[in-house]
Amino acid sequence: MPTLTNTKILFVKRPTGQLIPNETFRITKEEFDTNIPDGHLLIRSVYLSLDPAMRGWMNDARSYIEPVKINDVMRGAVVGEVILSKNSKFKKGDYVQGTLGWQKYAISNGKDVSIFSFPEGTTLLQSQGCLGMTGMTAYFGLLDIGKPKAGETVVISGCAGATGSIAAQIAKAVGCRVVGIAGSEEKCEWLKEIGCDEALNYKDKDFAKNLSKATPKFIDVYFDNVGGDILNLCLRRLAFKGRVVLCGAISQYNEKEPKGNFFLFIILNFLGPSAYMTLISMRAKMEGFIVFDYAKRYSEARKQILEWLNSGKIQQKETIVEGLENAPNSLLHLFEGKNIGKLLVKVSEEHEEDIVKMKNDIHDEVSLTSPLSASSFSQKSLNTPTALNSAKILLMGLRRSGKSSIQQVVFRKLNANDTLYMESTDIINKFEFNSFEEFQIWDFPGQVDLSENNENLEEIFLNCGALVYVIDAQDDYLEALHFLFSTITAAYKINPKISFEVLIHKVDGLSDDHKIETQRDIHQRMTEELEDYGLDVVRVSFYLTSIYDYSIYEAFSKIVQKLMTELPTLENLLNIFCSNSGIEKAFLFDVFSKIYIATDASPVDIQSYELCSDVIDVFLDISSIYDASEDPNDGIYGKKRHDAQSHSLIKLNNGMVLYSRAINQ
Numbered sequence: 001m002p003t004l005t006n007t008k009i010l011f012v013k014r015p016t017g018q019l020i021p022n023e024t025f026r027i028t029k030e031e032f033d034t035n036i037p038d039g040h041l042l043i044r045s046v047y048l049s050l051d052p053a054m055r056g057w058m059n060d061a062r063s064y065i066e067p068v069k070i071n072d073v074m075r076g077a078v079v080g081e082v083i084l085s086k087n088s089k090f091k092k093g094d095y096v097q098g099t100l101g102w103q104k105y106a107i108s109n110g111k112d113v114s115i116f117s118f119p120e121g122t123t124l125l126q127s128q129g130c131l132g133m134t135g136m137t138a139y140f141g142l143l144d145i146g147k148p149k150a151g152e153t154v155v156i157s158g159c160a161g162a163t164g165s166i167a168a169q170i171a172k173a174v175g176c177r178v179v180g181i182a183g184s185e186e187k188c189e190w191l192k193e194i195g196c197d198e199a200l201n202y203k204d205k206d207f208a209k210n211l212s213k214a215t216p217k218f219i220d221v222y223f224d225n226v227g228g229d230i231l232n233l234c235l236r237r238l239a240f241k242g243r244v245v246l247c248g249a250i251s252q253y254n255e256k257e258p259k260g261n262f263f264l265f266i267i268l269n270f271l272g273p274s275a276y277m278t279l280i281s282m283r284a285k286m287e288g289f290i291v292f293d294y295a296k297r298y299s300e301a302r303k304q305i306l307e308w309l310n311s312g313k314i315q316q317k318e319t320i321v322e323g324l325e326n327a328p329n330s331l332l333h334l335f336e337g338k339n340i341g342k343l344l345v346k347v348s349e350e351h352e353e354d355i356v357k358m359k360n361d362i363h364d365e366v367s368l369t370s371p372l373s374a375s376s377f378s379q380k381s382l383n384t385p386t387a388l389n390s391a392k393i394l395l396m397g398l399r400r401s402g403k404s405s406i407q408q409v410v411f412r413k414l415n416a417n418d419t420l421y422m423e424s425t426d427i428i429n430k431f432e433f434n435s436f437e438e439f440q441i442w443d444f445p446g447q448v449d450l451s452e453n454n455e456n457l458e459e460i461f462l463n464c465g466a467l468v469y470v471i472d473a474q475d476d477y478l479e480a481l482h483f484l485f486s487t488i489t490a491a492y493k494i495n496p497k498i499s500f501e502v503l504i505h506k507v508d509g510l511s512d513d514h515k516i517e518t519q520r521d522i523h524q525r526m527t528e529e530l531e532d533y534g535l536d537v538v539r540v541s542f543y544l545t546s547i548y549d550y551s552i553y554e555a556f557s558k559i560v561q562k563l564m565t566e567l568p569t570l571e572n573l574l575n576i577f578c579s580n581s582g583i584e585k586a587f588l589f590d591v592f593s594k595i596y597i598a599t600d601a602s603p604v605d606i607q608s609y610e611l612c613s614d615v616i617d618v619f620l621d622i623s624s625i626y627d628a629s630e631d632p633n634d635g636i637y638g639k640k641r642h643d644a645q646s647h648s649l650i651k652l653n654n655g656m657v658l659y660s661r662a663i664n665q
Helices: 053-057 133-146 162-173 185-193 207-214 228-236 262-270 277-281 291-311 324-336 379-389 403-412 416-421 457-461 478-494 512-532 551-563 567-581 606-625
Strands: 002-011 025-033 041-049 078-085 095-098 105-108 113-115 153-156 177-182 198-201 219-224 238-246 285-288 318-322 342-346 355-358 361-367 392-397 429-434 438-443 466-472 499-505 540-544 587-590 595-599 647-651 657-661
Touching (some): 133 162, 162 291, 177 207, 228 238, 238 277, 318 324, 403 466, 403 499, 466 551, 478 499, 478 512, 499 512, 512 540, 567 595, 587 606
Parallel strands (some): 153 219
Antiparallel strands (some): 002 025, 041 342, 355 361, 647 657
């Protein structure tokens, strides 16, 4: 009888105050029979949503939903793929949403899940974000409870989080002035990028003054995600007939007692928020809500959010953690402010092969994508196609788009200013990039013919991991988009697994508003073209880049990471390293290219990344000076680059300590 090995995370102890993951949860693995009952379906989780509400579900207290029971699988919303079905309403390959919990596989009778049908222009990630409970919460909380009117001032706390960021964009879409509150300058910069008129850092010592300056006409709608002192400050700024939407109180969830001074603690415990009298004097309202009460109207919200999504008025950002085993520690990121946008755990790959063991011979392994009676495959053979598909990165674009300059700067260490006099590429230049894995980079000439009658298409695309297309943002890009579309359609027919990456390049000469508008326009045009051609399943990623700053390295870091077969393992090791060392952020760099091939689960702070990159330059310079090699041909990839124990420790004036160590030499 075929079985699968399931990973489950059980809730084993109710936390008091601060959540301690290794006390609250236990990770288990068990085999289970895949011979499911009639009317049921077997689902493999792809993305698990991590939400602040989970902390409330752990408390044994009266609430809108029963607390999670001790030794039960931890509750959580999941989008997953149906891999076996004995239910006529579902077929294999369907994607479904439901509260399936913190586990890799779940068996359902079909009543607790619904099919996610991929509306035009949407992704699986959005099913857990703006089109899932996050979007529903933002939509109904703001529009039904807050009732904002065009021209009014809307203030949103926790604005860089999943719900807050969507609520902010909805408020802008209906014509409001939006003030977002977040906990770092990086988050505030992002809030301005998505349209907030003002973005305030609540950790600033002058936050109260800044809030007053940002709301000269007071606050018409306050969408509260945090509670505590910020709630009180915003209550004092309420306008006449103002509305307060109580969505959450994340600042209080991990506290035995509410935060604030002693006087405020007494008020909160017994009398409610200390500034509640403003509700009387301003004839204002404060109301809580639960999104499940709006279940019958979800389709209405999804339709409207989808329109805003396709028009570019809403964009979603995710912080994705690799591996179900990292869910317990990652849940803390919500309360520590480490995530930006929606926090998700990637449990498995989309369309992943599910390895089934036969009880009569545990060495036989077959794929659920084939009939169970098919011949068995070894694990090695199943992994082989992935390895082959990750072997080649294609670099394409029109003449003078800057693609050859990119490969010279990133992979050959040419100074950016020295690329001004480079000639255009006339042939396909091929070279190796060796890091934890080996890749070939193919730099194509701008005039290459990729029409369907090109007999070399299979050779070009068949074993390709990523196709990187460069568009000159300072030029008329309509012709480039035409060639990009032709390239994608030709490549996708031969190899649907290619990762399509678009570099919107040379943005160093553009204003921030122009950059964002250009990216939105290119994204929208390409999405519409692919939809019209029936290729809405093709996923294309877009990056704003320049060779004169670190954006080009950041983009290639993300591109290469998608091709790394060992990425989950590397990220897990870095997470463990950070957890046990007290280090705030860890990068695993390819020293020569300055591409980081892995990092821990906390968000990437561009300033930290740039700082680490600069340190690597110093590291390399010193290594070159003191290199023991006497062979002039021993370059940076030579065997005697520097001592295998090379490391450095630098303490900056602001107290930050940078530690770097050379490995894998």
